[in-house]
Amino acid sequence: MDAPLIxxxxxxxxxxxxxxxxxxxxxxxxxxxxAILGPNGSGKSTLLKIMLGLIKPSKGSIKLFGVDSxxxxxxxxxxxxxQKSNSFNSGFxxxxxxxxxxxxxxxxxxxxxxxxxxxxxxxDALMSVGMEGFLERSISELSGGQQQRVFIAxxxxxxxxxxxxxxxxxxxxxxxxxxxxxxxxxxxxxxxITLVMVTHDVDTVTDRISHVACLNQTIHFHGFKEQFQTLxxxxxxxxxxxxxxxxxHVGGGH
Amino acid sequence: MxxxxxxxxxxxxxxxxxxxxxxIAPLLGVFIVVRRLSLIADALSHVTLAGxxxxxxxxxxxxxxxALNPLFLxxxxxxxxxxxxxxxxxxxxxxxxxxxxxxxSAGIGFGAIFISLAQGFxxxxxxxxxxxxxxxxxxxxxxxVAIAIxxxxxxxxxxxxxxxxxxxxxxxxxxxxxxKWIHFMFMIVTALVxxxxxxxxxxxxxxxxxxxxxAAAMRVSKSFKQTITLSIxxxxxxxxxxxxxxxxxxxxxxxxxxxxxxxxxxxxxxYKKIVVSVKRGVIA
Numbered sequence: 001m002d003a004p005l006i007x008x009x010x011x012x013x014x015x016x017x018x019x020x021x022x023x024x025x026x027x028x029x030x031x032x033x034x035a036i037l038g039p040n041g042s043g044k045s046t047l048l049k050i051m052l053g054l055i056k057p058s059k060g061s062i063k064l065f066g067v068d069s070x071x072x073x074x075x076x077x078x079x080x081x082x083q084k085s086n087s088f089n090s091g092f093x094x095x096x097x098x099x100x101x102x103x104x105x106x107x108x109x110x111x112x113x114x115x116x117x118x119x120x121x122x123x124d125a126l127m128s129v130g131m132e133g134f135l136e137r138s139i140s141e142l143s144g145g146q147q148q149r150v151f152i153a154x155x156x157x158x159x160x161x162x163x164x165x166x167x168x169x170x171x172x173x174x175x176x177x178x179x180x181x182x183x184x185x186x187x188x189x190x191x192x193i194t195l196v197m198v199t200h201d202v203d204t205v206t207d208r209i210s211h212v213a214c215l216n217q218t219i220h221f222h223g224f225k226e227q228f229q230t231l232x233x234x235x236x237x238x239x240x241x242x243x244x245x246x247x248x249h250v251g252g253g254h
Numbered sequence: 255m256x257x258x259x260x261x262x263x264x265x266x267x268x269x270x271x272x273x274x275x276x277x278i279a280p281l282l283g284v285f286i287v288v289r290r291l292s293l294i295a296d297a298l299s300h301v302t303l304a305g306x307x308x309x310x311x312x313x314x315x316x317x318x319x320x321a322l323n324p325l326f327l328x329x330x331x332x333x334x335x336x337x338x339x340x341x342x343x344x345x346x347x348x349x350x351x352x353x354x355x356x357x358x359s360a361g362i363g364f365g366a367i368f369i370s371l372a373q374g375f376x377x378x379x380x381x382x383x384x385x386x387x388x389x390x391x392x393x394x395x396x397x398x399v400a401i402a403i404x405x406x407x408x409x410x411x412x413x414x415x416x417x418x419x420x421x422x423x424x425x426x427x428x429x430x431x432x433x434k435w436i437h438f439m440f441m442i443v444t445a446l447v448x449x450x451x452x453x454x455x456x457x458x459x460x461x462x463x464x465x466x467x468x469a470a471a472m473r474v475s476k477s478f479k480q481t482i483t484l485s486i487x488x489x490x491x492x493x494x495x496x497x498x499x500x501x502x503x504x505x506x507x508x509x510x511x512x513x514x515x516x517x518x519x520x521x522x523x524x525y526k527k528i529v530v531s532v533k534r535g536v537i538a
Contacts, residue, residue: 075430
């Protein structure tokens with residue numbers, strides 16, 4: 001049996017005096033489509049940053065693909081898509097092709113040029129997100145939803161085994177959010193890419209995912225979405241904390 | 255003019271150094287501008303001033319320094335300043351921009367003290383502040399050539415990493431690129447370019463040769479590589495026109511180069527406005 005792609009054991013993290021994560025343990029298996037839910041300030045983005053090695057936990061251990069994260073070298077196996085709003089300098093003078101090709105930098109390695117197949121790789125990645133017609137367009141001319149698709153293509157171009165996405169639908173209008181999640185579900189189903197995603201879109205996303213984790217400093221629930229769906233609103237609200245209310249999107253009713 | 259270049263060594267030095275700087279300053283400037291680090295170039299140029307002024311002062315009283323090209327102490331101060339800026343940015347994580355006024359003020363402060371202590375190098379100092387056609391020695395030219403080799407090698411070797419880091423530094427770190435080290439090397443290289451450019455453009459105007467051609471290029475470029483190409487073309491045009499006018503009208507080249515680059519920027523802005531108006535007219 002394959003090792004879990006992510007295995008977190010007893011992780012805690014503090015921002016100065018404030019506890020952000022408290023004794024978190026969880027596993028992400030190959031093929032999962034995991035949505036991490038939780039209110040603002042619940043530690044979702046912190047958890048993703050720990051998974052990505054951007055910050056170190058104060059306690060606990062993390063294994064990536066069965067290897068201790070300190071010794072994990074194959075970072076190109078993990079694609080990362082951050083929130084659009086803080087991910088890049090708007091107005092940056094680059095084409096979609098240049099941005100997506102940047103996703104091959106780590107895979108190519110230091111002191112080496114991008115592979116000769118870069119053009120085909122970029123086109124393949126853009127095709128999988130339906131953006132192949134935008135190859136030579138300037139990234140700053142695109143809408144929020146289109147930019148986010150390009151960033152997914154950048155994460156896909158190195159052919160990762162897993163994508164980690166931090167609230168990827170921030171700044172995207174509701175109609176396009178549905179199509180966006182459909183595209184992610186297709187990547188999970190057809191390309192067998194494991195997905196870990198932080199999101200607030202509880203109602204919209206539930207149909208497309210396989211697993212749910214409810215986080216509020218600690219893990220309150222982690223299991224199959226079917227189990228999650230059988231829970232009452234009161235039970236869910238108790239995990240989310242009293243300051244959070246459940247939002248029902250108009251027309252999104254799942 | 256061409257006869258004069260073949261006749262006088264100082265003109266050969268000035269033009270050769272100018273042509274090299276016209277390439278490396280805007281080339282590095284593209285990364286500086288898109289990473290929003292333009293003011294760091296200003297801070298480093300003022301630190302370089304402190305190094306130059308210190309060297310000129312010491313040359314009056316310490317024998318070793320009288321034989322030393324002031325550029326060396328300028329380079330040392332600039333590189334030291336870049337390291338200090340990085341340390342301060344780490345220290346003030348939530349107020350990273352504080353590092354710039356601190357280092358800039360320190361540079362001017364030390365510079366002012368050394369200038370006051372030593373009297374009698376006003377001509378030299380004017381050349382360092384605003385550039386000089388006549389003051390570029392063969393040794394200065396060789397230093398500029400060495401700096402250019404380092405800069406070009408750095409950009410060619412780390413181009414893909416620099417692009418990713420400039421576009422999205424969080425993504426660069428998350429994908430496992432050695433972002434911290436590449437940024438550190440980038441700061442050192444920036445310090446070298448600033449120190450190397452100042453003989454021609456002058457300390458007070460060096461950051462403008464790294465930013466104004468880029469500002470013009472960004473208005474009309476469609477891609478990152480095109481931005482680099484156009485920035486270098488605008489930079490070279492500014493240096494050549496600036497040096498020729500400085501020679502003929504006996505002006506400080508820093509001033510003529512920067513004014514030329516501003517004129518080019520204005521032309522580009524007008525061109526862009528016309529193109530946009532025409533497109534809107536066609537669509538309407």
